[in-house]
Amino acid sequence: MNIIVTGGAGFIGSNFIFHMLKEHPDYRIICLDKLTYAGNLSTLEPVMDNPNFRFVKLDICDREGVYQLFEEEHPDMVVNFAAESHVDRSIENPEVFLQTNIIGTATLMDACRKYGIKRYHQVSTDEVYGDLPLDRPDLFFTEETPIHTSSPYSSSKAGADLLVLAYHRTYGLPVTISRCSNNYGPYHFPEKLIPLMIINCLHDKPLPVYGEGLNVRDWLYVEDHCRAIDLIIHNGKVGEVYNVGGHNEMKNIDIVKLICQALGKPESLITHVTDRKGHDMRYAIDPTKIHNELGWLPETKFADGIKKTIQWYLDNEDWWQPIVSGEYQNYYEKMYKDR
Ligand code: NAD
Ligand code: TYD
Numbered sequence: 001m002n003i004i005v006t007g008g009a010g011f012i013g014s015n016f017i018f019h020m021l022k023e024h025p026d027y028r029i030i031c032l033d034k035l036t037y038a039g040n041l042s043t044l045e046p047v048m049d050n051p052n053f054r055f056v057k058l059d060i061c062d063r064e065g066v067y068q069l070f071e072e073e074h075p076d077m078v079v080n081f082a083a084e085s086h087v088d089r090s091i092e093n094p095e096v097f098l099q100t101n102i103i104g105t106a107t108l109m110d111a112c113r114k115y116g117i118k119r120y121h122q123v124s125t126d127e128v129y130g131d132l133p134l135d136r137p138d139l140f141f142t143e144e145t146p147i148h149t150s151s152p153y154s155s156s157k158a159g160a161d162l163l164v165l166a167y168h169r170t171y172g173l174p175v176t177i178s179r180c181s182n183n184y185g186p187y188h189f190p191e192k193l194i195p196l197m198i199i200n201c202l203h204d205k206p207l208p209v210y211g212e213g214l215n216v217r218d219w220l221y222v223e224d225h226c227r228a229i230d231l232i233i234h235n236g237k238v239g240e241v242y243n244v245g246g247h248n249e250m251k252n253i254d255i256v257k258l259i260c261q262a263l264g265k266p267e268s269l270i271t272h273v274t275d276r277k278g279h280d281m282r283y284a285i286d287p288t289k290i291h292n293e294l295g296w297l298p299e300t301k302f303a304d305g306i307k308k309t310i311q312w313y314l315d316n317e318d319w320w321q322p323i324v325s326g327e328y329q330n331y332y333e334k335m336y337k338d339r
Helices: 011-023 041-047 063-073 087-092 095-115 152-171 193-202 222-235 252-263 288-294 302-315 317-324 328-336
Strands: 002-006 028-033 053-057 077-080 119-125 175-180 207-210 216-218 241-244 249-251 270-273
Touching: 002 011, 002 063, 011 028, 011 041, 011 222, 028 063, 041 053, 041 317, 063 095, 077 095, 077 222, 087 152, 095 119, 095 152, 119 152, 119 222, 152 175, 175 222, 193 207, 193 252, 193 302, 193 317, 207 252, 222 241, 222 288, 241 288, 249 252, 252 270, 252 302, 302 317, 317 328
Parallel strands: 002 028, 002 077, 028 053, 077 119, 119 175, 175 241, 207 270
Antiparallel strands: 216 249
């Protein structure tokens, strides 16, 4: 089995590559990644010498390059993680989100049509469903929940999902889509809530909580997401969408307090800053379909996953220090100074 994994130098894609090479040692994995600010080749160092792994620096929007790679590798499957993924950046500059997330997805699927494929899998997000009100804890996102997006990021992901379903219906492309809730774990880029708060805590820097911090996210340990995708690409039904989430809803402020506690830092570091524009209140996945049809259940409890994650950041300063001391500093200044 030859699988092209796009965006494999990012957070979830890299974890997925490690998972696949471990669980399916006879598979060949070809990682295609543009290495944007969020892509980090050092993340893939542990597998670089694996004869069943190849890294190719390429933009998913580069049609010629993508077609050439398909000619060389004859992939059986494509799993598309490549995306611009940060909501705050999408609010500052939507265009690159439309380019990579929509045009890039179409380009990959055109290659799949041209050269043939057993499966194209789109890694999507629960954010395509918009948000749920805080006063209706009985409501959850199912696969039938209408698409109703809030940010340029989620809109670009929703646009891509619609195209994926259209390529299935119009051209018969064998597609699947997964819509997962917020992930956390090793190699999470420092701009996102959990790693940002861990790293700021370690530097005794203010912890910038947007608004009151009452927004709710449904957190899933990244390995559980990787297992879900592995199941979907092998046993999932073509043309179907699968929601992935583990019923682990947490308020932002509670996560930040938990991180302070785990690192022995005072909650006085918490600073409430201007809220995100259009900020989604609550995400909550109903994972009944993937549980009933594919037998998937999350394995890592949040209490264990967050401990492992914090320990990983403590043990792997070599990974995040070069990131936070480089271009990221300009980003941080721009987003958080005077906020
Ligand atoms: P990330 O930002 O950590 O990584 C994205 C990767 O894609 C990087 O390696 C980057 O270099 C690469 N990339 C970006 N543009 C590219 C392009 N034009 N061509 C080739 N490569 C490109 O993102 P992540 O958090 O790992 O998310 C991966 C996927 O999962 C995304 O599609 C995202 O929408 C989805 N997702 C993320 C979460 C989450 O909590 N992080 C939850 C649900 C779904
Ligand atoms: P984030 O990790 O950006 O994921 P998403 O927006 O895709 O859910 O943010 C998670 C939550 O944390 C979200 O409600 C915004 C909030 N947040 C903060 O309060 N402060 C921060 O510095 C960041 C990055 C996020």
